[in-house]
Amino acid sequence: MKEQFLAFVKKEWFHIWRDKKTLFILFGLPIVQILIFGFALTNEIKNSRIAVVDQSKDETSQRLIDRIASSRYFDIEEFLKNGDEADGAFKRGKVKLVLIIPENFGSSLKHTNHGAIQVLADASDPNTASTLTSYMQAIVGDFQSDLNEGKKLPYSIVPEVRMLYNPQLKGAYNFVPGVMAMVLMLICTLMTSIAIVKEKETGTMEVLLVSPLKPILVIFAKSTPYLFLSFINIASILLLSVFVLGLPIAGSLMLLIALSLLFSVACLSLGMLISTITDSQQTAMLISLMGLFLPTLMLSGFMFPIENMPLPLKIISNVVPAKWYYFIVKSVMIKGVGLKIIWKEALVLTLMTIIFLGLSIKNYKVRLALK
């Protein structure tokens, strides 16, 4: 039994090893994804180009403009003569935001203690627009409290905000768990289902079924190398995120790896289930991509917060294994919590694995009996 299993795993390893293109994707993908998310794509907005209309042209307005120009969020691209030019600047796509300081801003502030400025933002990208305007408000707020320094205000509330767990508001805290979920899903579900269905397509599965190998052993032996591959990928993602992106692992590394392997097994059993319901590699790939990869991306909370989803989607998101895993990784890796807090999520993943495995074994037997 053990020799048969080993002979099988060895053969499976040859398949993977000989297919250099796939191998390259398997190992290259997580690295490329981490690097792309880490350096190229980022939710933080730095050095946004803006335009300024300064009609006040006095000392106060100049100080405000200097303050904005020196912040790392904004680069002043151009100065416009009046507000009417703002539309053109937006349409040329050069700037994301236009600040208009009206004619009597400085004097009005001095005499009436009240000054108004106008902030126009390009809301064709609503997230960027609201982020930029809030940055601008913060800078103006800072400027205002500097003006008030030493003066006693009748009422003043100063909220002191601290960003816990991710004080620098790094995007990496969000996407590393997401990339882990995506990569494991891809390797375990997609690759396993294709590898099993391929044997059906080429006719070797028939020979295996006629052999004394137990069907269940065939399926387990086929998925073992992929479990190993996913372990390597977990390791490489974690190494990259710690040493290249500077993301610390707050919680227990062992717990993180153990639960990642649990998620891998859940994905493997899902891959097996897919392989029992289809006979062609193309269908297996379509089901894996459309049915699993997209929900992982959309409904795991990685791209879009689940709290903001309409109720039906919220309910559906519960059957997406990646949702639970994503929560686990975020909790363990970033908040540093232990099994005491996330045992419920771990239990859900375990139950899912058992259900997928049970269904695929049952399907396998039914198919054998029918043919």
Place this chain on the structure above:
Amino acid sequence: MQKAEENTQYAITAKNLTKAFGEFIAVDHISFNIKQGEIFGFLGANGAGKTTAMRMLCGLSKPTSGEATVAGFDVSSNPESIKKNIGYMSQKFSLYEDLTVMENIRFYAGIYGLSDKDIKEKSAHLLQHLHLDHEKNKLVGSLPLGWKQKLSFSIALIHEPKIVFLDEPTGGVDPLTRREFWEMIYEASQRGTTLFVTTHYMDEAEYCHRVSIMVDGSIAALGTPAELKKQYEAESMNDVFLHLARQATRQAD
């Protein structure tokens, strides 16, 4: 006691073997006995029920009624023991193209539980016999189809099974290679291996010791090629087959 004797005498026995899928009766009360070392041709048009019958004999599918034994084991109650004693080669090519000749041999020998020493001896003999010594480290995908088929057959025999099932083994192979393939089948038969062969080539049917022709799930004719030709007053097995197959009412799938 009498039953045990029967089992040792015959490699395969089937008695009223039947398989139904709901209303549809794919295999309808077929009966035959196949002797050890016999080359048994299992003929029939597509959809006649050949594959279903063969799957039952290989222990992959449980009969709805009737009984059958293969290598002395009952197909319903003991399919696992049957699997250890049979070899199988399918109509689809059944080696791994991205593995070398040697890796394929080692893998199939390994899943039948052969020891390393046995594998070494058997593979050396096999490679020499097929004149594949120089190709043993080549990927199977790079070999010509004829060689692949011969290699596939030799690998199906590597664990010395009592019975080998060949499901259209010579599909797409040139006449010369088919000839060589049948020589290998005869060699195996002379060593006492029983061969259960399905084919669509009627000249191959003439090579079989005995032939059965299935029509609409039942066995319409059974006998040596000479007997069948005489019975149907036909010149060749081809004529016998056409005569019987035309009576079919079932559509091929």
